[in-house]
Amino acid sequence: MTSTAHPIRQHARILTASLVGTAVEFYDFYVYATAAALVIGPLFFPAESEAAQNMASFMTFGLAFFARPVGAIAFGHFGDRAGRKSTLVASLMLMGLSTLLIAFLPTYAMAGPIAPALLCLLRFGQGFGLGGEWGGASLLAVENAPKGWEARFGSAPQLGAPLGFLAANGLFLILAVNLSDADFAAWGWRIPFLASALLVGLGLWVRLRIGETAAFRAALETAPPPRVPIGRLFADHAGAVIAGIAGVVACFAIFYLATTFALSFGTKTLGYSREAFLMVQLGANTFLAIGILLAGWWADRTSARNVLAKGAALTAVIGLVFGAGLGSGSLPLVFLTLAAALLVMGLTYGPLGAWLPTLYAVPVRYTGISVAFNVGGIIGGAMAPFAAQYLAQHGGTAYVGLFLTVAGSLTLAGVLFGRKAG
Numbered sequence: 001m002t003s004t005a006h007p008i009r010q011h012a013r014i015l016t017a018s019l020v021g022t023a024v025e026f027y028d029f030y031v032y033a034t035a036a037a038l039v040i041g042p043l044f045f046p047a048e049s050e051a052a053q054n055m056a057s058f059m060t061f062g063l064a065f066f067a068r069p070v071g072a073i074a075f076g077h078f079g080d081r082a083g084r085k086s087t088l089v090a091s092l093m094l095m096g097l098s099t100l101l102i103a104f105l106p107t108y109a110m111a112g113p114i115a116p117a118l119l120c121l122l123r124f125g126q127g128f129g130l131g132g133e134w135g136g137a138s139l140l141a142v143e144n145a146p147k148g149w150e151a152r153f154g155s156a157p158q159l160g161a162p163l164g165f166l167a168a169n170g171l172f173l174i175l176a177v178n179l180s181d182a183d184f185a186a187w188g189w190r191i192p193f194l195a196s197a198l199l200v201g202l203g204l205w206v207r208l209r210i211g212e213t214a215a216f217r218a219a220l221e222t223a224p225p226p227r228v229p230i231g232r233l234f235a236d237h238a239g240a241v242i243a244g245i246a247g248v249v250a251c252f253a254i255f256y257l258a259t260t261f262a263l264s265f266g267t268k269t270l271g272y273s274r275e276a277f278l279m280v281q282l283g284a285n286t287f288l289a290i291g292i293l294l295a296g297w298w299a300d301r302t303s304a305r306n307v308l309a310k311g312a313a314l315t316a317v318i319g320l321v322f323g324a325g326l327g328s329g330s331l332p333l334v335f336l337t338l339a340a341a342l343l344v345m346g347l348t349y350g351p352l353g354a355w356l357p358t359l360y361a362v363p364v365r366y367t368g369i370s371v372a373f374n375v376g377g378i379i380g381g382a383m384a385p386f387a388a389q390y391l392a393q394h395g396g397t398a399y400v401g402l403f404l405t406v407a408g409s410l411t412l413a414g415v416l417f418g419r420k421a422g
Contacts (some may be wrong), residue, residue, distance in 0.1 A: 003158070007153075012295070015156045017206045018141040021092055022160030022195075023167070024203040025133045026074045028099035028126060029064070030168035031192045033256070036061040038274065039189045039265035043107045044116045055117075056383045061140070061260065061270045063120055065382035069375035070126040072282070073230050075132020076170030076367030077121040080229040083212050084143070085365065088136040089204060093204040098122045104192035135370030139264040139354035143215035144373075149302050154353025155296030161349065163355065165259065165381030167199075167284065168192060172248075176318065233364040240359035241372055246414025247308060247356070248376025251408035252348040253384045258341045261385040262326060265400075266334070270327065276381050280331060285339035291346015291347030296354075304355035309415045311347030315408030319343050322401030324393075341404075348411060380407050384400060 008015065032040075040060065041053030048096070071091070077089040108115045115308050118350040138158035145153035171192045178190040219225075224231040233241065259281060266277045325337030346383050360368030384403060391399040 007149050009144075009366050011144055011153070013206075013210055014144045014169075015153065017088075017210045018137045018157045019160050019163075020206050021088060021138045021203045021371055022133065022157040022201045023163040024160075025035045025092065025095050025130055025168045026161050026164030027199055028196050028328050029130055030165050030186050030259070031099065031172075032064070032102070032123070032126065032261065033061060033197065033260045033268050033357070034168055035189050035192075037260050039185055040119075044119050045108060045111075045188075050268065054268070055386070058260075058264075058389065060116070060120055060123050061196060062378075062382035062386060064130070065349065065374070065378045067124040067127030068131035068377055069371060071131020072126070072135065072370035072374040073126035073131075073367065076135065076212045076370040077229055079132065079136050079139075079366030080364055081225040084136050084139050084216055085210060085212050086315060087132060087142065087366070088319075090201060091132035091136065092127045092207065094128075095133065096196055098129060099193055100123030100200075103190040103191075103271065124242050131374050132370060134373050136371070137249060138369060138388075139215075139357065139366060140210070140213060142353055142357050143213035148300060151299030151351060151354040152296040153195065153351045154304070155189045155292050156353075158346075158349050158353060160290060161255070162285050162292070163194045165179065165285050165288075169259075169282055169285070170204060170276055171195065173275065173282065176274050176278065212252050214387075215362050215365075216420075223363070229367040230371075233360065233367050237360050237364065240421065241368065243414045243418030244356050244359055244369065244372025245379070246410050247312075247418060248352065248411070249373060249380035249414075250312050250404075250407045250411035251345050252377050252380030253404055254318070254341050254345040254348070255288075256340045256381045256384040257322065257388055257404060258345070261388045261400075262334075262386070265326070265388070265397075269392070270329075272331065272334075276331065280335045281338060284335055284342050287339040288342040288346050288349075290302045290349040291343040293346075295347045295350025299351045299354055304351035304358070305415055305418070308351040308355055308414055311344060311351070312408045312412035312415060315345045315348060315411065316405045317408075319401040319404030319406070319408060322404055323396075323398040324401075325396030326400060328347060355415075355418075359418055361421050379410075 041057035045053050045056040106115050141153040141156045175188045227278045266272045267274050295307050356369040387403045388400045
């Protein structure tokens with residue numbers, strides 16, 4: 001008997017597991033991104049200059065991106081061999097534990113060089129866990145999607161990004177409003193890391209109640225899983241890996257320029273108050289969610305490839321005006337700049353969950369999309385704040401957005417080059 005339930009209602013548990021788990025993971029990651037922009041530099045690195053502390057802080061932020069491909073290979077191996085569900089539970093636990101332990105770290109004043117060393121270790125753990133998260137969450141949704149709903153289901157984990165960002169920055173905003181700068185630096189910044197334990201518990205409860213994906217079960221009935229998925233991936237899909245990496249760059253570049261870099265630059269260089277800038281970012285974050293929802297709907301009516309290509313082209317255009325808008329001296333214009341950038345990000349991020357799986361066969365799909373997503377994250381995400389800081393110091397604020405123009409062009413090339421797996 002065919003079910004007459006609406007596809008979203010029929011698969012509500014799957015979509016919730018995909019969305020909630022990713023929101024938890026991205027909350028953890030954004031908590032550190034916000035802390036890196038506000039307090040990590042002075043607390044964990046010796047007092048040389050503010051610029052040096054900012055650079056060191058962004059380097060620890062970038063470290064997790066280099067851990068992510070390692071996690072992608074490790075979790076992708078088990079995701080393609082043992083299944084999507086158990087691998088997703090493990091990635092969530094590692095990410096959550098690493099984030100929680102950051103709340104208990106000593107500062108440089110307490111422990112000297114041991115403090116930044118421990119911080120880097122836990123940042124690696126965060127990145128390693130997140131390396132296996134997005135790919136599995138996307139497959140959980142897409143491989144269970146009814147025909148014609150792949151992009152809308154694939155956008156479910158992407159919606160975890162604005163939700164995680166909203167929770168992380170919202171909590172930091174509450175703390176900033178209610179605590180003095182001294183109390184915030186002394187202990188207030190630790191609270192969001194502690195709060196992650198509650199969110200991880202929620203994510204685990206949801207994920208333990210779901211089953212394996214239909215596509216993975218069907219693939220196992222046809223043939224045993226590959227012994228070394230990463231080897232099979234590069235033997236059969238090397239070009240698709242390169243295309244997938246390029247296709248991811250733009251969304252990371254926009255996000256981390258519009259959040260981490262913009263918050264640091266806006267409060268420390270442009271002189272906006274921390275509370276005012278966090279409120280601007282929270283408002284602009286709404287447009288990321290709108291962009292993701294629009295992309296999912298649009299991609300199911302055309303194709304994920306088509307929407308991603310248009311989003312990439314718009315990213316290149318946004319890059320030409322981003323720096324001028326950020327440095328305009330007008331907070332409303334800053335808001336419009338960030339809102340436009342994050343709306344365009346939704347068009348590059350929303351279709352990824354549906355587009356990337358088309359590039360790889362099911363037996364190596366978890367590894368393929370995880371490697372592409374996380375290596376692309378190094379290029380677009382880890383480099384974005386560092387490159388923007390360098391461009392601002394050596395060319396002025398107007399040059400900050402040029403990184404977006406390059407990133408959008410790279411993603412467009414990846415989309416045009418990428419082809420469906422046979």
